[in-house]
Amino acid sequence: MSKFPEYKHDKSHEYFNRAIKVIPSGIYGHLGPGEGLWVPVSKWPFFSEKAQGTYFWDVDGNKYIDFMCAYGPNVLGYNDPDVDAAALKQLKLGNCTTSPSKVMVECAENLVDTIASADWAFFAKNGSDTTTLAVMAARAHTHKKKMFFLKGYYHGDFQWAQKVDYPGILPEDVANNVVVPWFNLQALEDAYNACDGDVAGLIAQPYDHGNFKDNEVASKEYWQAVRKFCDEKGMVLIFDDVRTGFRLDLQGSDHYYGIKADLICFCKALANGYNMSALCGGEHMKSTVSGITYTGSYWMSAVPFAASIACINKMKKLNTPKMFREMGTKLTDGFKAAAAEHGFDLVVSGEPALFYLRIANDDSLMLHQEWVAECVSRGLFLASHHNHFMNAAVTDDDIKKAIEIAEDAFGVVEKRHPELKG
Amino acid sequence: MTDSRTMAYVNLYAVLGTLENLCALDTKAKEILYELKKPVSICFDVKGGPTATIKFTCKGCRMEDGKQPHDILIPFSSCEKFNGMIDGTVTPIPVKGFTKIGFLLKTFVALTDRLTELLRPSEENLKDPAFFELSTVLTFYTIAVALAQIGNQDAVGRASASYMLDGDIAFLIKDGPAATLRVKDHRLLAIKKAPEKPRAIMQFDSLQLANDLFNGKVNAMECIGLGTVEIRGMLSMVDNMNRILDRVALYLA
Numbered sequence: 001m002s003k004f005p006e007y008k009h010d011k012s013h014e015y016f017n018r019a020i021k022v023i024p025s026g027i028y029g030h031l032g033p034g035e036g037l038w039v040p041v042s043k044w045p046f047f048s049e050k051a052q053g054t055y056f057w058d059v060d061g062n063k064y065i066d067f068m069c070a071y072g073p074n075v076l077g078y079n080d081p082d083v084d085a086a087a088l089k090q091l092k093l094g095n096c097t098t099s100p101s102k103v104m105v106e107c108a109e110n111l112v113d114t115i116a117s118a119d120w121a122f123f124a125k126n127g128s129d130t131t132t133l134a135v136m137a138a139r140a141h142t143h144k145k146k147m148f149f150l151k152g153y154y155h156g157d158f159q160w161a162q163k164v165d166y167p168g169i170l171p172e173d174v175a176n177n178v179v180v181p182w183f184n185l186q187a188l189e190d191a192y193n194a195c196d197g198d199v200a201g202l203i204a205q206p207y208d209h210g211n212f213k214d215n216e217v218a219s220k221e222y223w224q225a226v227r228k229f230c231d232e233k234g235m236v237l238i239f240d241d242v243r244t245g246f247r248l249d250l251q252g253s254d255h256y257y258g259i260k261a262d263l264i265c266f267c268k269a270l271a272n273g274y275n276m277s278a279l280c281g282g283e284h285m286k287s288t289v290s291g292i293t294y295t296g297s298y299w300m301s302a303v304p305f306a307a308s309i310a311c312i313n314k315m316k317k318l319n320t321p322k323m324f325r326e327m328g329t330k331l332t333d334g335f336k337a338a339a340a341e342h343g344f345d346l347v348v349s350g351e352p353a354l355f356y357l358r359i360a361n362d363d364s365l366m367l368h369q370e371w372v373a374e375c376v377s378r379g380l381f382l383a384s385h386h387n388h389f390m391n392a393a394v395t396d397d398d399i400k401k402a403i404e405i406a407e408d409a410f411g412v413v414e415k416r417h418p419e420l421k422g
Numbered sequence: 423m424t425d426s427r428t429m430a431y432v433n434l435y436a437v438l439g440t441l442e443n444l445c446a447l448d449t450k451a452k453e454i455l456y457e458l459k460k461p462v463s464i465c466f467d468v469k470g471g472p473t474a475t476i477k478f479t480c481k482g483c484r485m486e487d488g489k490q491p492h493d494i495l496i497p498f499s500s501c502e503k504f505n506g507m508i509d510g511t512v513t514p515i516p517v518k519g520f521t522k523i524g525f526l527l528k529t530f531v532a533l534t535d536r537l538t539e540l541l542r543p544s545e546e547n548l549k550d551p552a553f554f555e556l557s558t559v560l561t562f563y564t565i566a567v568a569l570a571q572i573g574n575q576d577a578v579g580r581a582s583a584s585y586m587l588d589g590d591i592a593f594l595i596k597d598g599p600a601a602t603l604r605v606k607d608h609r610l611l612a613i614k615k616a617p618e619k620p621r622a623i624m625q626f627d628s629l630q631l632a633n634d635l636f637n638g639k640v641n642a643m644e645c646i647g648l649g650t651v652e653i654r655g656m657l658s659m660v661d662n663m664n665r666i667l668d669r670v671a672l673y674l675a
Contacts, residue, residue, distance in 0.1 A: 025647060028643075035643075039654050166665065171578070211658070385657065
């Protein structure tokens with residue numbers, strides 16, 4: 001008998017049925033049922049009503065412990081009082097103004113003081129804005145054409161970052177993308193030679209946190225070797241720290257791996273949900289970026305800058321990377337033990353702050369999908385095939401409850417599959 | 423953008439290959455074949471493209487890959503010429519089997535005309551529920567085989583296949599036809615029955631929905647949200663299959 005009753009999602013479905021009439025696919029992107037990979041959709045909430053700390057409530061009033069954190073932005077907890085106070089104070093002063101607010105300068109100075117490889121900061125709204133600027137800057141700086149990507153890459157959804165078989169993408173859009181495998185320096189060398197050296201740079205996430213597969217962390221030795229390779233070839237090394245930024249190391253994930261990237265992209269955890277992103281880089285890249293025509297209507301809005309300053313300062317005070325490592329380890333150790341009690345082999349991979357889960361009892365992932373769905377429909381919000389995110393509002397009691405729900409869900413799936421006992 | 427070589431593979435294996443299902447499911451096709459006294463085999467041999475042999479008996483037909491024992495041989499000097507035959511702009515000229523020319527002109531043409539009627543249905547015909555069901559089922563089989571051909575031949579389709587893991591994808595219409603898309607080393611094979619142990623599943627919840635999807639009236643992403651398209655298992659395989667599915671519409675347009 002399940003200790004945690006299953007949620008109902010009647011109002012969510014009502015809203016979704018309205019949404020599908022006026023919004024393409026109802027909820028597009030990773031927050032929606034298609035790209036979010038909700039299997040089956042009946043177990044998931046579509047829309048939220050409110051959020052606080054590490055919890056959100058859906059429109060049916062169901063409460064969730066949320067380890068997706070809006071896919072990253074929620075780093076201190078929803079409605080963090082310090083960040084919200086800073087944002088509201090700035091809102092009263094001005095937000096989207098003809099002359100940018102001075103808080104933009106303060107925000108850039110704060111980033112330069114925080115990020116080890118940063119001598120400057122350029123602001124935008126989304127991660128894609130910064131990865132796109134980084135690739136443009138690499139080409140402008142080197143006057144070379146090709147870009148290297150590491151297999152399983154995700155650097156946003158702009159045309160150049162998609163794949164040739166995606167709807168609306170032309171072969172020409174991605175003709176200069178060269179994909180090389182992770183952790184293989186010889187492959188980098190071979191690819192470089194195959195391009196006759198016409199390579200502007202390498203854009204990469206700090207480690208292989210792709211979907212549908214166990215995440216593979218990198219080593220300092222690997223990144224130091226890649227840094228050396230890029231230096232020797234005159235390639236720009238771009239760290240896409242959009243997902244991992246501020247969760248591994250407040251000084252940047254390149255610092256975590258003992259190197260300095262030429263350019264580093266931030267978004268999600270930058271302002272605890274206030275909409276902004278930043279490209280940071282070394283002094284040697286500043287004049288190149290100065291010469292690029294690139295801006296947007298809301299990119300210099302002041303409220304997110306104020307939120308970012310408060311967010312970063314609070315993360316420093318709390319030492320959130322250490323906190324996330326400890327909490328993520330405690331949580332996933334609990335999940336693994338609960339899985340084992342019910343005969344499931346739960347594989348935990350990636351960094352504890354961004355843990356990735358996979359039940360390895362079958363190679364189709366169907367058992368894993370069943371378990372995740374039973375967790376979600378009992379109030380523990382996980383994703384089937386995406387890394388998760390820790391936030392600073394998580395308490396020991398939250399972790400305890402999350403493990404209890406996870407165990408309950410394992411029990412439900414175990415009961416449904418007597419064949420697993422052999 | 424389509425290429426004529428991939429189109430030839432789609433036309434031969436997916437379109438003409440659906441004659442197998444037509445002869446098994448359609449009363450009119452069965453009546454056409456009923457008069458066949460002896461088995462007849464036709465080999466379509468496309469230079470620079472596919473080769474397959476279709477064996478007809480009074481009970482049905484079966485396509486086999488490659489040049490098998492045959493009564494009639496129809497060579498094509500190019501993929502474009504073969505595609506022209508399917509479009510009706512090129513008249514096929516057999517080089518072997520002149521004594522069976524009657525089968526070619528009468529029985530084979532009658533069957534392909536019937537197939538065309540069902541795969542390119544008029545709005546009027548689709549109002550008949552039985553016709554609608556048969557048309558949708560045959561379209562389903564055509565699409566299933568076209569998926570494999572496009573994944574193996576088309577440049578963009580091959581890119582999608584290059585991301586696919588080994589295993590069987592169940593491609594299904596609930597309470598209706600089923601197919602397997604088998605992936606091995608990024609090569610695809612369509613089998614016109616459900617897999618025993620699928621690694622991934624994509625199921626449409628009705629013939630009507632499948633028909634609407636095939637005709638571009640609705641999008642799979644919308645249907646996933648509504649729960650009318652069920653996906654499970656190794657979803658990266660389904661995702662990439664869905665990308666190839668997008669290209670099927672181009673080739674079967």
